[in-house]
Amino acid sequence: MLFSTSAENGVTVLRIEGELDAVSVTDIRAALNTIAEGKPPRVVVDLSALRLIDSSGVGAIVSLFKAVRAYGGSLATTGVHGQPLAIFRLLRLDRVLIT
C-alpha cells in the first residue's frame, strides 16, 4: 500500500494505492491523524488506484470521515471502483462518502 497527501486551495487530497487492509492499515493511521489535526476544510480521498479494501481499511476511512466532520469539514472519496466499490455499496458508504 502506498499513499500520499497534497494540499492546495484548502483541499487536502489523500491518495491511497494498492491494498488497504489489516496488514497495511497501521502504516496509514499516523497520516490520517495528521490530516485531521490540520483541520482542512475539505478532504478528498482518491481511491482510483486502490485495488482492495477490507473492514480494517474501511474503519480507517470512516474514522477520518468522522474526525473531519466533527470540526465542520467535509470528506469525500473519488475513483472508487472494483472490490472497494462493492464494499462501499454493501456498507452503504457510497451514500455518504462518494460524491
Place this chain on the structure above:
Amino acid sequence: MKGCIIVRLEVPGVIQYRDIMLRTLSATCKLITPSARGRSSRASLFSAHLVSAVGEAYNNIALHGYAGCEPGSIKMEIEKGSDWIRVVLEDTGASFDPAQARPPDLDALPESGLGVFIMQSFVDEVTYVPGPPNILTLFKRLDEPREASPNSRRRGPAKSG
C-alpha cells in the same frame, strides 16, 4: 454438490500471510469465468465478493482466533464446480461462530465489527463447525446478477465428501 478440490494451502496463522491466501483464491476465481467471453463484470464481482469474504474470515482467525497465543496454521481448501466455488478454512484457534455475531448498525457508520457482516453478505452459504479444529465453509455461486444481500443465509449444506 461435488466439485474438484484444486487447491490446498496451509500458512502460518498470522496476518502477514493473508495476501498469499487471497491471491491464490483470486486466481482460482478466474477458472470459473467464461474465458471465451473474457472477464465480465459479473465475474469480477464474483471474485471481489469471494475474496472479500475469505479475507474477513482470515482476519478473524489471525487477529482474534489466535490472539494471545502461539498461532497455529490456517488451512485453506478450494473446491471448484462449473459455476461455483467452495472455500474451507480450518484453524485451531479460539472458536467463534459467525452466526452469533450481531449485525452492525450501518447508519451509525461503525468503524469496527464489520468483518463477519461482509463475509456473510458476500457469499451464498456459510457453515461453521467449532473445533478444534474450527472449520468454516464459504460457498458462492456465479449466478444471475443480484445485489449482495446483507446477512445472507448463514447455514448451508455440509461439504460433500
